[in-house]
Amino acid sequence: MIWSETANNSLLVTLTMNKQAKANRANAKHSTGPKSAEGKQRASLNALVHGLNQRIDHLICHEASLLKALFENDGIATDEALALSEAHVTWERVRAARQQAWQAIYDNSEVDSKQRGSLTNASPELLAAVNQQMGGSDWQHFLPFLFEKPFESGREQDEQAALRFLDKQRRLNRYEVKAVSQLSKLYKKAYQ
């Protein structure tokens, strides 16, 4: 009895899946996906967020092979040199991803530049007051894009943009922690 119920259920699930698959295929025919080669190429990378989960292949990754050669020249055994070079390359990939996150603040299309405000929109008196508080105007060279228009709204969006940026950075931490701790262990082992 139990067996037959299970069989019935699985049959039902299979039928539903087939029905769903058919519906998906039918819907896909209405899709207006990318047509040009360039568009298809771009869309092929949609699922790729940062590529940090990808394994480093020494045959493809030229820089890893070069690093390995440097470690081998330093008297490190081949397997250790391989692991060290991989960890270095992974760390560097994380750094590149962090740089992209910074760059994204500048290219951020989610926050309208008019609403974001800038130093040029800030009143001279407010700038002067901040300069005085900061002991100079050096701070103006950094992050002017995050400056809020004085006496105008838009602060919430800036806060959200900053939060999103910091969250992106936080999500990269686990890859960096893994690479750096691995590197530390490998250096200790290889150069003990």
Added chain:
Amino acid sequence: MASKKSKKSSDQSAVLTDNLGSQLNVDEAELLSKIPWFNERYLLPGESLSDYDTSLQLLVESVVVKDALDAILVKDIHDELREVQRLRVLRQSFFIRGMAGRLSDLLSAHFSMDEDPRVTEVLAAWREDPEIGNEALFELLDELGVTMDEISVSVFSRSAKNLQLLEQQLARHEKNVRESLKMIDARRNHALVRERLAFDLERDRQQQLTRNSDDE
């Protein structure tokens, strides 16, 4: 380990040759010049390329880079320190923006920018002299019964989540710097031990040779 020679790599555009050329031998310089990320300066709009090179050069000199692997670790440290610097500025900017926003809320809620002559005077005084302007601002805040300290506290509590995330990131990068320094130390200690062993072996060999010649 490869011996040190004072020759420069041919690639003049690379960070390596700009900053480390004299410290490395030709083979190592050649290898490093082929590693794309080693020659990448991580700059953002508004950041100066010459500042980047100057700070890297200063670090190279203070750490005394001896070979290519040292150079890679020093560049890692440099880039991590720049990240720390950026995040500290970001922390500052959170505070400044928060203060500016809170002040603007308070002033615009209680004083009419167009009609109240005192606000116009404060702004005019600010334009003339920021110090007088600040005093005038404090007077306006006194009138509202608010102190700058109270505003600071409210700004900190409002940005608590951002600040907490930011502190975590700062700690992460500072730790990376410490780890990289440890890696450099590990290599140097290892090199010292190797040199010491080589020296001891050579001394034993010489002593053995002397003993043999004495026996004869």
